[in-house]
Amino acid sequence: MAHEPPRGSPGYSGVRPAAEASADDSRIQPPSRPRRLYAALDLGTNNCRLLVAKPEGASFRVVDAFSRIVRLGEGLAQTGRLSEAAMDRAVEALKICRMKLRDRQVVRARLIATEACRQATNGDAFISRVRDETGLALEVVDRHTEAQLAAQGCVPLADPRARGVILFDIGGGSSELVWLLPRGPGRHGGPPTAEILGWTSLPVGVVTLAERH
Known part of the structure; x- marks a missing residue:
């Protein structure tokens, strides 16, 4: 059974293990003084995108953003699998996202993955790798x-x-x-x-x- 490193240690992510995350979202542990920042992360077949925003009236104002072309689904149509190079690119982008979530002290986030992870035979293994290396529990959403x-x-x-x-x-x-x-x-x-x-x-x-x- 995996255990979370102590708070404050280099390995502490602040993200609940996937087994504890709800079916609807992945939550970041709130800081001691919440700043009410929220985030949405979308890991797609081509891009990895992150938006961090705060409530403003009846809407939200974006305070930070990140986007990188990772081509996670490169070669998937031919092999049915995510390639090692594609997974490496995605993980590196997700590490940047995790750093932004931590530095901005996000109190709640929705972290999703889409078609590439739905279709790949090694999609579940990739999601586990992401959790192990970044602390992010991605939710593979259906269509x-x-x-x-x-x-x-x-x-x-x-x-x-x-x-x-x-x-x-x-x-x-x-x-x-x-x-x-x-x-x-x-x-x-x-x-x-x-x-x-x-x-x-x-x-x-x-x-x-x-x-x-």
């Missing part, structure tokens, strides 16, 4: 959840008077199409909301198409 998250992120950009909105989320390994019906502001003046009327996910993206053609 429905990925479509929902894309919709939530884009609702504020939609015209609230529109009778319907079609969202295209083109990633490195999959593409999601979502049909939305804007519903206006949320309760108590919260962020805009929308109803998902339909959605589909296609196992094609910029990396898979580039390698096939």
Whole structure:
């Protein structure tokens, strides 16, 4: 059974082991004086992205960001596996993300991985490696959840008077199409909301198409 190093030691990550993380998110242990900073990390087939933000009114203001092309899904269509070189690139990018989460004293984060980790036969082993080397417990989301998250992120950009909105989320390994019906502001003046009327996910993206053609 793995044990977390003592707080303050070089190996202490502040991230709960995957077995203790909920099905919905991965939480960073709060500092003694929380600053109410939140983060979202998306490890995709092509990119690793991190946003750190703080609440501001009914929205959030980004205070830090990171993006790196890691091509995690390089060669996946041919081999069905994540290559060692691709995993190395992703882990190095995730180490930078972990440093930012620690330095910014993030109190809560959603850390997700998508199509490459869903499809690869060694996806679970890679997730375990990430946890061991970075302390980050990535959540491999299914396609429905990925479509929902894309919709939530884009609702504020939609015209609230529109009778319907079609969202295209083109990633490195999959593409999601979502049909939305804007519903206006949320309760108590919260962020805009929308109803998902339909959605589909296609196992094609910029990396898979580039390698096939």
